[in-house]
Amino acid sequence: MFQAIADPTRRELLQLLRTGEEFPLKGITPHFSMTRAAVSKHLHILSDAGLVHERRVGRETRYRMNADPLLELRRWLAFFERYWDNKLGMLKMIAETEHEAAGAKSDQPAAQDGK
Amino acid sequence: MFQAIADPTRRELLQLLRTGEEFPLKGITPHFSMTRAAVSKHLHILSDAGLVHERRVGRETRYRMNADPLLELRRWLAFFERYWDNKLGMLKMIAETEHEAAGAKSDQPAAQDGK
DNA sequence: TTATTAGGATACCATATGGTATCCTAAATC
DNA sequence: GATTTAGGATACCATATGGTATCCTAATAA
Known part of the structure; x- marks a missing residue:
C-alpha cells in the first residue's frame, strides 16, 4: 500500500477517482500522457x-x-502526531479512539523536544 | 517523501527515531540485518x-x-477523509483550513453502480 | 457474420532501487 | 606518530519499476 501511493501517477489516479465515481479505463487514460496499457498497469497495482x-x-x-486501506496510513501517521500537535492534537485523539477510545483532548507538551 | 516512506526498512528507522532521540549510525545498525552502509543509505534517503x-x-x-515533511502526507490523506469520516470529519476541516477545498458531504453518486 | 474496439497479456527495454564489498578519510586512542 | 574505528564514496550486482509495442480476446455495431 505504501508502495502503491509512492508513485505520483498513482496518486493522481486516486485524486481523479476520489469522488467515488466509477470510470472506465478509456475515460481515465486521456488524463495522462502515457499509453492505456501503462495506466492499466498502475490501476492494477492500486487494485x-x-x-x-x-x-x-x-x-x-x-x-x-x-x-x-488508507486507514493503515493514517494509523501509521498517528505515531508521529506528537511532533506537530498542540493545535492539531485532535488527530492523536482520533488514533487513540481506534485503540482504546480515550477521550482526552489534552495537547502534548512534546517532552524531550529540546532541539 | 512518499518514496522515502514506501520502504519498510525506512519506516522502521523512523519508528526507531520517533522518540526524537538522537542516534549514531553505529547504534542504529544492529537493529537491522544489513550492513552499516545499507542503513546509512536509507538514512540518507530519509535525510x-x-x-x-x-x-x-x-x-x-x-x-x-x-x-x-509528514505534514504533506497528512494533507494528502485529508482528501480522502470523506470516505470514513462523519465521526472523524474534523480531519477534513483541517484540510480545508490548509487550502480551501470544497467540502461537500454528499455521498457516492453510484449512478451506474448496477453491481 | 464481419468489422470495430476496450482492454488484458506478453515481451521487451531503460532506469531506479536495495544491497554488498572495497577503499578512503578523519577522529580517537595508544 | 601509529593504530584503531566511524562512517562516507564508489563500484558493482540483482531485481523491481515504469513504460512502450505487439498481439490476443471478447463484446458491440454494422
Whole structure:
C-alpha cells in the first residue's frame, strides 16, 4: 500500500477517482500522457493494494476508489502526531479512539523536544 | 517523501527515531540485518526527504527524526477523509483550513453502480 | 457474420532501487 | 606518530519499476 501511493501517477489516479465515481479505463487514460496499457498497469497495482475496485461491464472495465486501506496510513501517521500537535492534537485523539477510545483532548507538551 | 516512506526498512528507522532521540549510525545498525552502509543509505534517503537530520559529532554521525515533511502526507490523506469520516470529519476541516477545498458531504453518486 | 474496439497479456527495454564489498578519510586512542 | 574505528564514496550486482509495442480476446455495431 505504501508502495502503491509512492508513485505520483498513482496518486493522481486516486485524486481523479476520489469522488467515488466509477470510470472506465478509456475515460481515465486521456488524463495522462502515457499509453492505456501503462495506466492499466498502475490501476492494477492500486487494485492489488485494495485502493481501487475493478468491475467488468460489457467489454469495458470500470474503476472505483476504495479508500479503506488508507486507514493503515493514517494509523501509521498517528505515531508521529506528537511532533506537530498542540493545535492539531485532535488527530492523536482520533488514533487513540481506534485503540482504546480515550477521550482526552489534552495537547502534548512534546517532552524531550529540546532541539 | 512518499518514496522515502514506501520502504519498510525506512519506516522502521523512523519508528526507531520517533522518540526524537538522537542516534549514531553505529547504534542504529544492529537493529537491522544489513550492513552499516545499507542503513546509512536509507538514512540518507530519509535525510534527502527531510525526515531525519544528520549531525556530525566527532567522527560519528547522529541522526534525529524530523516529522515535519509528514505534514504533506497528512494533507494528502485529508482528501480522502470523506470516505470514513462523519465521526472523524474534523480531519477534513483541517484540510480545508490548509487550502480551501470544497467540502461537500454528499455521498457516492453510484449512478451506474448496477453491481 | 464481419468489422470495430476496450482492454488484458506478453515481451521487451531503460532506469531506479536495495544491497554488498572495497577503499578512503578523519577522529580517537595508544 | 601509529593504530584503531566511524562512517562516507564508489563500484558493482540483482531485481523491481515504469513504460512502450505487439498481439490476443471478447463484446458491440454494422
